Amino acid sequence: MTANAAVQIVFFVVVLLVLVQPLGAYMARVYEGRRVALERVLGWLERLTYRLGGIRPDEEMGWKTYAVAMLMFNVLGLLAVYTLQRLQGALPLNPQAMGAVSPHSAFNTAVSFATNTNWQGYGGESTMSYLTQTLGLTVQNFVSAASGMATLVALIRGFARRSVETIGNFWVDLTRGTLYILLPLSGILALALASQGVVQTFGAYPTARVVQPTRYDEPVTDRDGEPVLDAKGQPATTKSTLTEQVIAVGPAASQIAIKQLGTNGGGFFNVNSSHPFENPTPLANLLEVLSILLIAAALCHTFGVMVGDVRQGWTVLAAMTVIFVALLGLCYGAEQQGAVFVRQGVDHTASARQSGGNMEGKEVRFGITDSAIWAAATTAAANGSVNSMHDSYTPLGGLVPMWLMQLGEVVYGGVGSGLYGMLIFAIVAVFVAGLMVGRTPEYLGKKIEVYEMKMSAMVILITPALVLLGTAVAVVTPAGKAGIANPGIHGFSEILYAFSSASNNNGSAFAGLSANTPFYDTALGLCMLFGRYWLAVPVLAIAGSLARKKIVPAGPGTLPTHTPLFVALLVGVVMLVGALTFVPALALGPIVEHLTLIAGK
Amino acid sequence: LARGPLHSGLDGRTGRGVPRGESREDDVAIEGRRSKMADIVFLGVTVAFFALSWSFVEWCERL
Numbered sequence: 001m002t003a004n005a006a007v008q009i010v011f012f013v014v015v016l017l018v019l020v021q022p023l024g025a026y027m028a029r030v031y032e033g034r035r036v037a038l039e040r041v042l043g044w045l046e047r048l049t050y051r052l053g054g055i056r057p058d059e060e061m062g063w064k065t066y067a068v069a070m071l072m073f074n075v076l077g078l079l080a081v082y083t084l085q086r087l088q089g090a091l092p093l094n095p096q097a098m099g100a101v102s103p104h105s106a107f108n109t110a111v112s113f114a115t116n117t118n119w120q121g122y123g124g125e126s127t128m129s130y131l132t133q134t135l136g137l138t139v140q141n142f143v144s145a146a147s148g149m150a151t152l153v154a155l156i157r158g159f160a161r162r163s164v165e166t167i168g169n170f171w172v173d174l175t176r177g178t179l180y181i182l183l184p185l186s187g188i189l190a191l192a193l194a195s196q197g198v199v200q201t202f203g204a205y206p207t208a209r210v211v212q213p214t215r216y217d218e219p220v221t222d223r224d225g226e227p228v229l230d231a232k233g234q235p236a237t238t239k240s241t242l243t244e245q246v247i248a249v250g251p252a253a254s255q256i257a258i259k260q261l262g263t264n265g266g267g268f269f270n271v272n273s274s275h276p277f278e279n280p281t282p283l284a285n286l287l288e289v290l291s292i293l294l295i296a297a298a299l300c301h302t303f304g305v306m307v308g309d310v311r312q313g314w315t316v317l318a319a320m321t322v323i324f325v326a327l328l329g330l331c332y333g334a335e336q337q338g339a340v341f342v343r344q345g346v347d348h349t350a351s352a353r354q355s356g357g358n359m360e361g362k363e364v365r366f367g368i369t370d371s372a373i374w375a376a377a378t379t380a381a382a383n384g385s386v387n388s389m390h391d392s393y394t395p396l397g398g399l400v401p402m403w404l405m406q407l408g409e410v411v412y413g414g415v416g417s418g419l420y421g422m423l424i425f426a427i428v429a430v431f432v433a434g435l436m437v438g439r440t441p442e443y444l445g446k447k448i449e450v451y452e453m454k455m456s457a458m459v460i461l462i463t464p465a466l467v468l469l470g471t472a473v474a475v476v477t478p479a480g481k482a483g484i485a486n487p488g489i490h491g492f493s494e495i496l497y498a499f500s501s502a503s504n505n506n507g508s509a510f511a512g513l514s515a516n517t518p519f520y521d522t523a524l525g526l527c528m529l530f531g532r533y534w535l536a537v538p539v540l541a542i543a544g545s546l547a548r549k550k551i552v553p554a555g556p557g558t559l560p561t562h563t564p565l566f567v568a569l570l571v572g573v574v575m576l577v578g579a580l581t582f583v584p585a586l587a588l589g590p591i592v593e594h595l596t597l598i599a600g601k
Numbered sequence: 602l603a604r605g606p607l608h609s610g611l612d613g614r615t616g617r618g619v620p621r622g623e624s625r626e627d628d629v630a631i632e633g634r635r636s637k638m639a640d641i642v643f644l645g646v647t648v649a650f651f652a653l654s655w656s657f658v659e660w661c662e663r664l
Contacts, residue, residue, distance in 0.1 A: 067658050075651045079644070086640065103639030107646070454664055522646075529650050534657060541661040 024301025060166035063544025094129035095204035108521035113140035115532035118266035121516035125248035145262030148416030158543030189257035197280035265384030311562035334397035361392025382414030384507025391511035395594035466503035479519035493589035
């Protein structure tokens, strides 16, 4: 590892961990209903929201009511975004006169943004009107994130409360999370990004005269848009000269801020944060990649505060950080020092003359280190935005982001969803420990019994089933195979990555797969739906079950869950479950591709 | 990450959106019917999923 890389990685992790405590404590205040300073500014909006929605904030919900409220809210959001896309051609804030989005793409996008996945089968700057981007997608960026955080908070209350039937009020958690956490943080970040040069405008796309006019062959098409063939049966072309370029702009800074903080990931521009208007400076890059993990990491401290033992939160955070740093190191190493290069006789060493390593698909501005940090962060969290193209990574470098998603998006993970996923693994860990050494399966004073284990098993099994079955269907059907740009091993990796991303609500793409087709839009859309809501429901069921239980005082048979031993146990359970589930599939994709390259084939 | 073609829906030279099916009236009519059918299918899928999820909630409680 170069000194530059070591300094950047250590700096990034340290800054992240320093921010965890203050933000985590603040979020605990918000969700515990304690007074926060921002209520002076936004309290009226909170009260107005309750009044307009007919919400009684002091009315608590059982887990079923909480789950149904969450589902209903999300289906309404989904339908609103679908309708907005289909009607955008007739709606205002559309200076580029974008037409209606096709039904299958609109379905995929609406599901994608409602589920906090933000997989995009379209190019933002060439498909969506400003109204769709702001009123549809940006609003969903806020509320889908707040919805995930609300589900987590309900689970935390399940641990913290004793002998009660209720786990909070979904509408209150949603409103307070949006108003007092996501809105102010994204406002600050949007201003910071705009100060760095990220564009923010509702104006039409400007046209610039290019410095050097370029001659090119333009395909000739008939009135139906079909290619015209010449006498030899080849597509006919005509000589054209490019003198002007349309420059896509828009209200990017505001959307980027919340898409990073809310681990949404839907980029304003097609290439996301490789675009200089979305990520113009090193400081902008640092702020964006930090904000990907910020809330998800800080929620660990929120968890500790709310259950009355901050050590529990730091333990979970430590487990997440251990996995993150290890896999980030693997990704960086594969890109900088990959054995693939040695075998192929390429001089890949970093020196004063070259950055070395694999620079394909990476921005020269960011280099390998910042690209690897982003790739690991965006897939560790359920973010999905990119600043380099993961499809161009070495096989092992590309395996890391894929595996981070396949672990269930629990290494920081999505805001809320990452920690509730990790807490499910913690429940499994104490259960496994109980089986191994005869300890009582308890977590935070709550007995882990059959019902919790059934629900936990469901949470852990649903996503791998979606990924593996979805990939299997895609590789054997003509519609699935039609989207592959690189047939063979790499094509398999592209499909596996797509289903891993959608089912785990990440949203990043390996690229190379033409996913904006009726087959992929529908199949991936269904994976996102099941992967989001059919995990949240069992989590809320566990919350309801735990809330009803009494707190059992810790005894000699209780496994301490705030020790380095538990960190190791938790890491082991996460890695083993991820490894056992996906190693066969990974062996068919990136691992065999790596071995093939090593063999020089 | 967006994965769509950069030029979908845009005229490459003017940068303006291309109105769909403006070349032939029958194309427009066929496309319109197909779109309506697709809208019904996708809205139906959405509603069916959430109805199924409702049953899933009940099932989780009974389990």
